[in-house]
Amino acid sequence: MAIIEIEGSRLEVDDDGFLVNPDIWNEHIAHLIAKSDGIAELTKEHWNVIRIIRTNFEEKGKAPMIRALCQESGLKLREIYGLFPLGPARGACRVAGLPKPDGCI
Incomplete structure (x- = not known):
């Protein structure tokens, strides 16, 4: 676990930069x-x-x-990568404040 500071805000994250406590997430x-x-x-x-x-x-x-994310969002996988260059797991899930998804390397 680590504490990172981004623009004066201190966040506790795991070794891959995912929030340790998703309940603190906000916009x-x-x-x-x-x-x-x-x-x-x-x-x-x-x-x-x-x-x-x-x-x-x-x-x-x-x-x-x-696949479910693509269906529900109406976006193709390449479009999601266009929005989140690190991908749906490492990029989108991190921004959404989730812990590291299972199977994410």
């Missing part, structure tokens, strides 16, 4: 993590993906499978 933290991942601005499309991921996590305790 401000999402913006901070996105900026640290090289995403200058979170668009409507970003927020749609983030909300799908968070809703799935709140209801099922885990991130949605990639």
Whole structure:
């Protein structure tokens, strides 16, 4: 576990940069993590993906499978990578404040 500081905010993260406590997540933290991942601005499309991921996590305790995320968002996988260059797991799930998804290397 580590503490990272982004623009004056201190966040406890695991060794891969995922929030240790997803309950502290808010939109401000999402913006901070996105900026640290090289995403200058979170668009409507970003927020749609983030909300799908968070809703799935709140209801099922885990991130949605990639296929389900694509179906529900109406985006192709390459479009999700366009929004989150680190990918749906390492990028989108981190910005959404989730713990590291199972199977994420």
